[in-house]
Amino acid sequence: MTDDVCTKLQTRTGLALLVRQAGPEDAPTLVELFHNVSPEDLRFRFLTGLNEVGADQIKAMTQADHSTIDSYIAFQPDGIAVATGMLACDKHGERGEVAISVHASHHNQGIGWTLLAFLAERATARGLKVIESIENRGNRTAIEVERDSGFSLQEYPGDPTLVLVTRNLANPTGA
Template sequence: MTLLDRERLVTRTGVRLEVRAARAEDERALAAFFAKVTPEDMRFRFLSTKGAPGHDQLLALLEKPSGDGESLIAWGEDGTVTATAVLAGDAAGERAEAAILLRGDLKGQGIGWTLLERLVSEARTRGYAVLESLEDRANHAALQVENDMGFDLAPVEDDPTLVWVSKRLR
C-alpha cells in the first residue's frame, strides 16, 4: 500500500488514525485543524511566526508537492484532522524531505512518531537515499523523536537556530 491509498495506523498508545492524501475538499477540516495548532508549533513547522493559513495557503497545503511527494492528512476516530504530513522528494530521486504537524492537544500519544515512521518507510519504498528535515533547535520533542529513530543532526551554517536532521535509507 502506498500513501496514495487510505491507510489505517495505530500509535504505540492505541490512537487510531486514518491517513490519506489530502484533497481539495479537505479545506474546511484543515482550517479547523489549524485553529487547534499552537503558535509555537506553527513556528516549528513553517519556521515563521505567521498566523493560521488563509484560503490560498490552505489550498497550497492540500496540493501534492512537486516531484515525487505526498501531502497527507491523518484523521482521528472522531472525524477531525489530528495531523498533517508531507513527503517531498527531489527530481533526482535521491533526497526527500519530511514535515509533520500535529495538534497541540494530541502530543505525547505517538502520532508524530507513527507518521514519521510511515514517511521513512514510504521514502525507502520510493528508493530515496536520504530522508531529511529542517528543524528549529527549540523543537525538542521532534528532535528527540528523530534522534530515537536514528536520524543524524547537523548544524545549519548560516542560522544557529536551525538544524538539519537526516537519515540514510540506503
Template sequence: MIALATRYGFRIDIRVASHADEPALADFFAAVTDEDRRFRFLSAVRHVSQGQLHDITAFDYHRHETFVAFAPGGDDIIAAATLAADREGGTGEVAISILPDHKGKGIGWTLLDHVAQEARGWGISRLQSIESRDNRAAIALEREMGFSARAVEGDPALLLLERVF
C-alpha cells in the same frame, strides 16, 4: 484510508490529502499552537494562507504528498505530515504537525514512520527535516528514529536532521 496503531495503542486513520481538504486543514492549522505553527513553517505564521494550503494539498505522485490523520470515525484532522522530494528524487523533506490535545500518543512517531516507508517506496534514499533548535520534542523523536543532526549553515537557530536509508 489506512488504519494504524501508535506505539501507545492509540488508533489513527490516515490518507493522502486533496484540495478538498483545504478548509479542514485551515481549521487544523488554526487549532495548533502558535509555537507549533512557527515550528512547522519556520516563521511566525499566525494564519496559513490559501496559497500555502493549496501547496500543502498539492499531489504530485512521488514528489509531494500530505497525509492527514484522524481519530477513528472522526472527521477532524488531528495531525498532518508532508513529504516533498527534490527534482532528482533522491532526497525528501518531511514536516509534521499535531494538535496539542493529541500529543504524547505516539502519533508523531507513527506518521514519521509512515512517511519514511513512503519515501523509501518512492526511491528516496535521504529523508530530511529542518527543525528549530527549540523544537526539542521533534529533534528527540527524529534522533530516536535514526536521524543524525547537524547545524544549518548560516542559521544557528536551525538543525538539519537526516536519515539515510
C-alpha cells in the same frame, strides 16, 4: 481527486489512526486542523512567526504535484483530523523533506512518531535514499523523536538557530 485509500496505523499509546492523501476537498479540514495547532508548533513547522496558515500554503498541501510531494492527513476513527504530514522530494528522486503538525490537544500520544515512521516508509517506497527535516533548535520534542527514529543532526549552514536532521534510508540507524 485524492486516493481514498486509508492506511490504518496505531500509535505506541494504542491510538488508532486512518491516514490518507490530502486533496482539494480537504482544504477546510486542514484550515480547522491548523487552527488547533499551537502558535509555537506553527512557528516550528513553518520556521516563521506566522499565526495562521494561509490559503496558498493550504493549496500547496491539498493540490500537490504527487510526482514530488505527498501530503497526508491523519484522522481518528471518528473522522477528526489530528495531524498532517508532508513528504517533498527533490527533482532527482533521492532526497525528501518531511514536515509534520499535530493538533495541540493530541500531543504525547505518539502521533508525530507514527506519522514520521509512515512518511519514512513512503519515502522508501518512492526509492528515496535520504529523508531530512530542518528544525529550530528549540523544537526539542521533534528533534528527540527524530533522533529516536534514526536521524542524525548537523549544523544548518548559515543559521545557528536551525539544525538539519537527516536519516539514511539504506541504513535505518542513521546517516
